Amino acid sequence: MNKELYFDNAATTAVDERVVEAMKPYFSMTYGNPGSMHTLGLEAKEALDSARVMLARFLNCSDEEVIFTGSGTESINMAIKGAALALQKKGKHIITQKTEHPAVLETCEYLEKQGFEVTYLDVDVYGFVSLEKLKEVMRLDTILVSIMYANNEIGTVQPIKEIAEVCKENKVLFHTDACQAAGYLDMDVKNLGIDYLSMNGSKLYGPKGVGILYVKSGRPLSPLIHGGGQEYGKRSGTENVPLIVGLAKAVEIADGEREREVARLTEMRDYLIRELLKRIPKSLLNGHPTKRLPNNVNVTFLNVEGETLLLELDQYGICASTGSACTSKTLEPSHVILALGRPYEVAHGSLRFSLGRYTTKEGIDKLLGILPETVEKYRMLSPVHLQESQI
Amino acid sequence: MNMEEKIQLHKDVEAKVESKKWFYSETVKEHFFKPKNFLLSEEKAKEADAKSDGVGQVGSPACGDMMKMWLMIDRESERITDCKWQTFGCASAIASTSMLSVMLTENGGMKIEEALQIKPQDIAARLDGLPQRKFHCSVLGDKALRAAVNDYFRKTGQDARVIVGGAKVIDKILKITDKDIEEAVLEGAHDFETVQKKTKVGVYDKNCIPEVEQLIRFYREKYFG
Numbered sequence A: 001m002n003k004e005l006y007f008d009n010a011a012t013t014a015v016d017e018r019v020v021e022a023m024k025p026y027f028s029m030t031y032g033n034p035g036s037m038h039t040l041g042l043e044a045k046e047a048l049d050s051a052r053v054m055l056a057r058f059l060n061c062s063d064e065e066v067i068f069t070g071s072g073t074e075s076i077n078m079a080i081k082g083a084a085l086a087l088q089k090k091g092k093h094i095i096t097q098k099t100e101h102p103a104v105l106e107t108c109e110y111l112e113k114q115g116f117e118v119t120y121l122d123v124d125v126y127g128f129v130s131l132e133k134l135k136e137v138m139r140l141d142t143i144l145v146s147i148m149y150a151n152n153e154i155g156t157v158q159p160i161k162e163i164a165e166v167c168k169e170n171k172v173l174f175h176t177d178a179c180q181a182a183g184y185l186d187m188d189v190k191n192l193g194i195d196y197l198s199m200n201g202s203k204l205y206g207p208k209g210v211g212i213l214y215v216k217s218g219r220p221l222s223p224l225i226h227g228g229g230q231e232y233g234k235r236s237g238t239e240n241v242p243l244i245v246g247l248a249k250a251v252e253i254a255d256g257e258r259e260r261e262v263a264r265l266t267e268m269r270d271y272l273i274r275e276l277l278k279r280i281p282k283s284l285l286n287g288h289p290t291k292r293l294p295n296n297v298n299v300t301f302l303n304v305e306g307e308t309l310l311l312e313l314d315q316y317g318i319c320a321s322t323g324s325a326c327t328s329k330t331l332e333p334s335h336v337i338l339a340l341g342r343p344y345e346v347a348h349g350s351l352r353f354s355l356g357r358y359t360t361k362e363g364i365d366k367l368l369g370i371l372p373e374t375v376e377k378y379r380m381l382s383p384v385h386l387q388e389s390q391i
Numbered sequence B: 001m002n003m004e005e006k007i008q009l010h011k012d013v014e015a016k017v018e019s020k021k022w023f024y025s026e027t028v029k030e031h032f033f034k035p036k037n038f039l040l041s042e043e044k045a046k047e048a049d050a051k052s053d054g055v056g057q058v059g060s061p062a063c064g065d066m067m068k069m070w071l072m073i074d075r076e077s078e079r080i081t082d083c084k085w086q087t088f089g090c091a092s093a094i095a096s097t098s099m100l101s102v103m104l105t106e107n108g109g110m111k112i113e114e115a116l117q118i119k120p121q122d123i124a125a126r127l128d129g130l131p132q133r134k135f136h137c138s139v140l141g142d143k144a145l146r147a148a149v150n151d152y153f154r155k156t157g158q159d160a161r162v163i164v165g166g167a168k169v170i171d172k173i174l175k176i177t178d179k180d181i182e183e184a185v186l187e188g189a190h191d192f193e194t195v196q197k198k199t200k201v202g203v204y205d206k207n208c209i210p211e212v213e214q215l216i217r218f219y220r221e222k223y224f225g
């Protein structure tokens, strides 16, 4: 696998070699249970503690506010269900928006079945929620707002700080899904004014299957997993020390390289967008031209179905991803592209290229050398000939 | 080299294949990368519109699948002597149409009556299987064929032979038909709850629920049994 041709970093990233090295001792050498009182246990505890310190520094919070979990999805479930359960006497209304990750949407749908009420805010053509709308839908029984920091499909970065302010004015708690944002955007929870934040390691060159939930001190959270009382009683179960150490190492590296990496990726992102739109007729950018993640490119090629392009690119060793119906379990095209007000025709032909640490200009040029002809091939095979003006 | 030659050779790609894993069967791969009997370009499609004995088009770009099929039919023997197509859709939709065109034209061409007996399962079987949620792609090919044959019947004044797949309204309030339920089952909704989520059937017209449940069982057995 040529990492330069891997344009699916928003799905998951390769684990950085330095992270692998950092994790190694904790599998079969320092394998103790951090809850044990002997030396081996204390050594594991020490590793766990320093990982927590590292993450607390990253988020500008205190150690006890960092809870280790088993994934981004778990953190999100814990935050939304945990806050809802703890606050249900106060109210049963939750606000979120339509382009959230399924981890949020499905959790909200589950809560609706349990008697909660959820408002799903619309977004504009770029995928932004409106602060005015948010203010309008706030109610006395609203207990939680959950709005993602950056979107995984189209990279739209929401005005998180302003959203947090609206929540504070209304005395409503605020959770944000920051799984795509970590490593690229400001993660200072004090500055942002966030109550709960979910993130994971698998988009950050860290291991999969480990996440964190930041819970601001004093904020209510009913635990979902009961047992031995680990993680301040909020998430029981023996801590996954090697993966936690790996996550901390990954965050440390990403934080150190952030400024340079954001500049490098932004330049490549803009180059790729510009060239795709120039070289391939009838192509449309999904999301905002600049207010998007530095690594996200999402383009629709009219009159072709995304999956065909994905599979043909795969034959050249190029990995991308699609929001097309045919690759989803439900056969519905991307709920995110549809939420932008784009018609179904546009949603079917979208491809996402997410850049990363190992992306190079040469890799992008190779992609640009192959894609126009691939699109042309499937357009020639297609009986559909929509023009941009019809969209 | 023009696109047609490129597709037939599939040269660039085969030289560069790095991935050893493939989501579909090898036969789907063959028919996706090197499809047979396709019409490449709008001009060729226009020519075919004018000279074909039967033309059928089904699906829509909004649904993510659209297929057009052109047939040449020998009046005497009623054999399909040529079949061309264009498809907008995923890999399995392209491979299904390609395979269907081969089935229709191999061994001197299939007789119309025989061709109309082809079931989506037959196409899927010749492709060495399709993943369950891609099964609806092979149904589209089947429908395009019916539409093209009907067109032939109409053009040749054999209106009595036109097959009408009349839809019956099941949900009286939302006007949901048995075809809509068939479609939902094909798209992977295999119980009442999921079919309702997709179609909203029975949300207001509660009386239709037993009939819907029966139809779901029927189509599940027909296509997946």
Ligand SMILES: Cc1ncc(COP(=O)(O)O)c(C=O)c1O
Pocket: A010, A011, A071, A072, A073, A074, A101, A103, A148, A150, A151, A152, A177, A178, A179, A180, A200, A202, A209, A210, A211
């Ligand atoms: C925005 C967003 N939220 C949540 C998740 C889920 O994270 P995980 O796969 O670690 O459960 C992801 C990644 O898939 C994501 O991109």
